[in-house]
Amino acid sequence: MAKPYERPDKQKKNKKGATKGSGGKRRRGLAGKGPTPKAEDRVYHSAHKRKLERQRRDQGRHEREQADLVVGRNPVIECLHAKVPAEALIIAHGTGHDDRLSEAVLMANTRQIPVHEVPRRDLDNMTGNTLHQGIGLKIQPYKYADVFDLIAQVNERGENGMFVVLDNITDPRNLGAVIRSTAAFGGHGVIIPERRSAQVTGVAWRTSAGTAARLPVARATNLTRTIKEFKDNGYMVVGLDAGGEHTLDTFNGATDPVVIVVGSEGKGISRLVRENCDVIMSIPTADWVESLNASVAAGVVLSEFARQRRTS
Incomplete structure (x- = not known):
């Protein structure tokens, strides 16, 4: 009987001897891969996304804390008149002299502020455009106060504090005007959110007419928690909003420690902040006037509260 066909290259297995090995592949596959990376280091993990968001937030905060550059001849002169803390006056080469530049x-020389002359291209790069009129003033980063320190300082002096909290205010001119009104009517400070809010920049400095140098401004990471802290320290929180149960004509609690919460003209006060206000108060106006600018509304209320305190 004929034998079955076998391929000549086929290797017969030797059941008694050693078989062909894997060359160590299995052994390397069983080897450990080291410690498991942290969740925030794994690109597919939600913790990694939170880490990136935290880094972006920290970078944004760092950028906000960098020196601010005010440009234009009139704005620079206004800042110098307001005695805004400045690091240097920058003038581009070839800028035409006039009375304002002089x-x-x-x-700047009187206040011992260094004057630097730089190539015009350098000033273009600093500002991102060419609309600087050849002059810029480098403003020092504003030093914000701590909310808890402000409350403690007022308590130590035995005074009835009056603070303004700004919610959804993104225009630095409104912030500067509120700072000025708060200082003028005997307020003790202004509190702004740390994010999504106007900061004390050169524009706010100018609008405040220099009062930002004397009235403390604090930043809060969470307005709702900050308002609760004021309430725990005996403050009445008054939110300004149209259609409130009280009006400025009928409210007479300004002689006690009080916090005035002002929202933007468009968005108003945030829902959570509004829910934590003790009183929602409106300002009487003519029927055909929709609303008041935020800084104007704050000034009106501060003026009335100051009057009540003077006559009490």
Whole structure:
């Protein structure tokens, strides 16, 4: 009987001897891969996304804390008149001299602010455009106060505190005007959110007419928690909003420690902040006027509260 066909290259297995090995592949596959990376280091994990968001937030905070550059001849002169803390006056080479430029240099020399002349291209790069009129003023980063320190300082002096909290205010001119009104009517400070809010920049400095140097401004990471802290310290929280149960004509609690919460003209006060207010108060106006600008509304209420405190 004929044998079955076998391929000549086929290797017969030797049941008694050693078989062909894997070359160590299995052994390497069984080897450990090291410690498991942290959740925030794994690109597919939600913790990694939170880490990136935290880094972006920290970078944004760092950028906000960098020195601010105010440009333009009139804005620079206004800042110098307001005695805004400045690091340097920057003038581009070839800038035409006039009375305003001479006045800016004279005030800078009087206040011992260094005057630097730089190529025009350098000033273009600093500002991101060419609309600087050849002059810029480098403003020092504003030093914000701590909310808890402000409350403690007022308590130590035995005074009835009056603070303004700004919610959804993104225009630095409104912030500067509120700072000025708060200082004028005997307020003790202004509190702003740390994010999504106008900060004390050169524009706010100018609008405050220099009062930002004397009235403390604090930043809060969470307005709702900050308002609860005021309430725990005996403050009445008054939110300004149209259609409130009280009006400025009928409210007479300004002689006690009080916090005035002002929202933006469009969005108003945030829902959670509103829910934590003790009183929602409106300002009587003519029927055909929709609403008041935030800084104007704050000034009206501060003026009335100051009057009640003077006559009490």
